[in-house]
Amino acid sequence: MRGARRVRPCRARLPVPRPHRGRGARGGRRAAGAGPAVLVELPGRIRAWAVTRHSVIQALTTDPRVSRDFRRHWPGIGEVPDGWVLGSVAFQDSLVNRYGEEHRAARGRIAPSFLPRRVKPMRPQVQATADRLVAALGALAPGERADLRSALARPLTMTVICDLFGVPDHLREALGALIDRVLDSSLPEPDALAAQTELYERLGELAAHKRAHPGADLTTDLLLSDRSGEQPLAEHELVGTLFTMIAAGFETAVNLIASAALEMLTHPEQLARLRAGAIDWTDVIEETLRLEGPVMYVPLRYALEDIDLGEGVRIAKGDPIVVGFAAAGRDPGEHPDRPDEFDPGRADKGHLAFGHGPHFCVGAPLARLEAEVALSTLFERLPELSLAAPGQRPARLPSLVVNGPEAVEVVPRPRTGTG
Template sequence: MQPFLLPKGTARQQGFAELAAQGPITRLTLFTGVPVVLVTGYAEVRALLAHPEVVRSMMEGPHRDFLTEEQVRWTDRHMLLMNPPDHTRLRKLVTAAFTRRRIDELEPRIREIAAELLDKIEAAGDGADLVQLFSYPLPITVICELVGVPVEHRESFRQWSSVAVNAPMHTPDEYIEASGQIVAMIQELIAVKSKEPADDLLSALVAVREGGDRLSAEELTSMIFLLMSAGHETTVNLITNGTYALLEHPEQLALLRAEPDRLPAAVEETLRYDGPLQVTVPYFVQAPIDIAGERLEPGEVLVFALLPANRDDRKVDRPDEFDITRPDSAHLAFGHGIHHCLGAPLARLEGRVALEMLFDRFPNLRLAEPDGEPDRPPGFLLNGIQTLPLNIT
């Protein structure tokens, strides 16, 4: 079984492309030493994510061998690690609180936050780092306000969540410390919201009931842990990757400036061309499955490679071109099936507002280092850019 080392930068896309060229399904060993079935084909990813014999497991969280049962209960009782019927029940409860109306009502506040951050970019002048000054603080402020995290806790949360999301890149002790701090903060917030509910998502989740059912303390804590840890990192990448793609393709940016109604399409093309995730979290085969000439056996670990799936030339014409005029920019950046990302509407809203306001505010925006390639952060899950210096004058 061939070893798979983590590619970096443009080599990341190239590495996945070389694997995809061997076929839509490849058996290999990850850099962590775990043997997996890597699925790179669009049709195969979509089919398997919706397959009833492809499931998640609560026993495969980060650093599981080092965690106590109690630590696991407070972080992993959420729907991303659940299968039906537990997943169905949890998603129904969370959806009742995390409504489309609640998301749409956030747009004026997202615009206010974005405007304040763009002021800071203008004050910083040429060479300002988009990630530090805009892409990161925008979604983390939104998710913290949505949940109700006090301002004084947000910088600490930012540091802890970075460790939690990139757990395999950190030691067990670092993960245990960070996740424990997040859980303690969430539990403190739940206690406050239970006594003094406010107009925020956490208060709504505390109160939500469906047919007499409600989230348990462990489920509520785990769900907020998931939303807060994973609910902003991907949007950071969407904003940064979208900005980079448009600046790297000036003809597309000129078209977008001339026809701003294409902005939603630009967001979707960013999600397809350079999405915020490299792969999904692991899934497991629980019964034999025949697909693409392969037999998947019970117990095998499945990892769905979203980057190559979204550039599958069997699905997309000119897959390696960034083109906001595509009539069909179908992608799997938010997954598929029962685990399709619940926060996708919020991510799309933040991405649309961020790109619109950024390019409107700075008509001369360009890369400060046009001849270099930005650094991609280490890790096997997220696909982002660590820093993106921009010139605004």
Template sequence: MEPQFRQTTIDPSGRFLHAENDRLRVKGPATRVMLAGGVSAWSVTRHEVVRRLCEDPRVSRDPVRHWPAYAGLPHDWPLRPFISTVNAFTAFGGDHQRLRTMMSCAFTPRRVESIRGRVHAVVERIVRDIGRARPGEVLDLRRAFTDVVPAEALCDLVGIPDSFRARAVHSIQAINRPCGDDRDFMDLTSCLGALVATKYMVKGDDLTSDLINARYGDDRLTEHEVNAALILMIGAGSGTTANLLSKAVTMLLTHPDQLKLVKAGDATWADVIEETLRAEGPVQHMPLRYAAEDIDLGFDTVIKAGEPILLSFGAAGRDPVAHGRDANEFDVTRADKNHLAFGHGVHHCIGAPLARMEASIALPALFAHFPDLELAVPAAELQPLPTFIYNGYVELPVRPRK
């Protein structure tokens, strides 16, 4: 039976993300939706309009300056953690340029490339551990693999020492689970605080030291800003990459013809990664942006100054205007895999090269070790993450057959 939705309410459960996005997309360039707590926002699901608003200087991510209703929100509003932290993610104008420039000075292609060997080693260790499973044993690939790879990579990137690496990896994995709580986040914050304090005394060849050394003219990041930058990078780069890996594995296992193309060399792992990002983007809706001025989208649709905007990067990836009538199909041979999974414009995800690098190592290694890998349950029984923001699974039960 086709799921039914109230026209103006975003389903918070994440059960029917794509169907809901399709319904919203046909309503116009933007349509009003109701979020948790009775908050009204403009939902934008069309590829061209999402891209245009990402480039528009009248669109802000600073709720203090550009969302008057923000001051009246309760402290326990469910979406507050996504908008309330002061960092490059929520900064606007000159403040954003300053923070983004210094983060870019640290998060360079050279820095990402410097951990490639470590990512290879971590992936090989994990697949060996998975290979010790008993014949026919069912494993949760999310807990055993797709969560672990980005957590370990981020620890290498920022320079987490061996003395509390296991604790940091555990905390990173925990905050991305549905059952994660404030204690997990506080523990991660504690780990990063200890790391930053240490790096101020003894710098190393790592991203944390690069952030401390970064300059914007004569300015540098404060210790608080370094901590905030690390929390942003880890928060944005762990669960999203885990979802990318989980979805890529699932798409290949449920589309054996596509996996066969990759194994035969008729498609590449880069094709798999980009098509997964397009069709099953790890971030579906990202709260929130705000109109700093009135924005006329045409078709009698005007977003007024001070109104919140919910951009749907996942829906944009399946827009038939941008990707054709088969936009909902997973096809690694698709000629145009252009997507907005990492955002666009001044807030384009700074960690995109890292996510792509991790996936390009993890996916071929997994399928090389387990060419007969299979889902342990029908795909329809996989439980989606209970959120409309991210696109992933609570668990990914598989049988790692060699």
């Protein structure tokens, strides 16, 4: 999209959620009512079409006239500022930003490792990690507080993905903190640039470490595929793929676990129904994915031709598109019955939280497994778990990309004599 000549005046600014002010996935619902696509201004003064309606997202994510390849298909790329806060996602050099045959080839290298039959045997290891983390929560003194995000959801998902990719202990914390930082859409550009640079240096260290110490892990597999007759992965693509996999592998599932725990703790009647067997953890997980999709907006896709969406909206060739996957679950056109209400017993929990079409999430079976193990272990072992500040909604993450609470403060065991 070049300047304002080919576009209509910007009608909305896509606000970066701020602590205490973010609206989570709810904001997209308003946009869905405004038309099939709404022209917005992203951080960095980049204009893009935001799509949040379930049916339009399905149509555009399967439309061959829409690409994720920024190199080949974004004529406006020259206008992007250095250190653009959304660049960490929009410019990942990996399967996510490939189109057509290149995408199929890149996906084929990694996706088989995450098929349900490969994920199922991971359960005992995920369970062992959940057991350890929940036991630590249970060992707190009565009345003591803890944050479920940092004490359970984050270490669980980080451990699982780092074990899979053979990330050595000395790199784990640094990688996790840098990934959190590059997904913070409120960072000033120099800080975002510094974080992106440092993250890629650390990922380069990971690749070097695995070359020197190969093991039974997916990073080693990616390195070995360099030598097995397939098109070799260039270093920048290897590092880009590691970023995609580690970031997508933990930032998203953390939010699924944190949001589901928060919803259950704020809806004790649903917890009672679960304990009575009227609903199960799958219902809770799917309803959380519908209501609080962990991936809010994915930047960017590009129109290869003019695309007429009806209702007077035409996306012009080369225009960027940002897809609001989380909002689709609250689209009143799809869920006319109480779209903003948490009800795991509802019959239709349809959502697009894992995307749609050729880029559909590779890690969906793993994320569902992690969430089920984490939540069932937590609520079974700590039956008296409660929110530390009932009635107060926690702040949202300051990100356009990921959606979830910054913290879920709980009291794992009631103070003796009060509970």
